[in-house]
Amino acid sequence: MTIAIASDHGGFELKEDLKAFLETMGITCSDLGTFNGEESVDYPDFGIELSRKVSDGEFEKGILICGTGIGMSIVANKFPKVRAALVWDTFTARMAKEHNDANVLVIGGRTTARELAREIAKTWLEARFEGGRHQRRLDKIREIEKMWGMG
C-alpha cells in the first residue's frame, strides 16, 4: 500500500518518524513535503496538495501533520470526498475509521508523542469502516458537498 504524507515545519519531525515506522509495516509513503524542519512554511500549501490528491483518487489515504493538527484538518475538510480526522489517541483513531471512514488522518506534531503517533497510525490503518448507519451519515455529509457544487 502507498499512502500520501505531508506536514509543515511543526510536523516535520513526526512525519519523518512515522514514515520510517510505516515502512516497517510494509507501507510506502509518498512524501509531499515539507522537507526540512528549519524553514517556516505555510501548512495550507502542503495540506492542499495532499488533500487534492486524495480528493481526486490518486491516493486512497493520507496523513497530515502540523503543530496542533488543527490547521491541516481545516484545510483538508474543504475538499470533496476528503474526510479528515484530527485524532489524539488510539480510541479516536479507531473511531475515525470505523464510524467516519476517515481517509485522511491528522496528527498534531507538537501535541503527540512519537510512540503514541505510531500507535495511532497503526490503529487507523488496521481498522475497518463499519458501514450501515454510519454510511447513511456519510451520505448526508456528501450531500452537503453536492449542495455547494463540490464534485
Ligand code: RB5
Ligand atoms: C505553525 O507554527 C503552526 O501554526 C501550525 O503548525 C499548525 O499548528 C496550525 O494549525
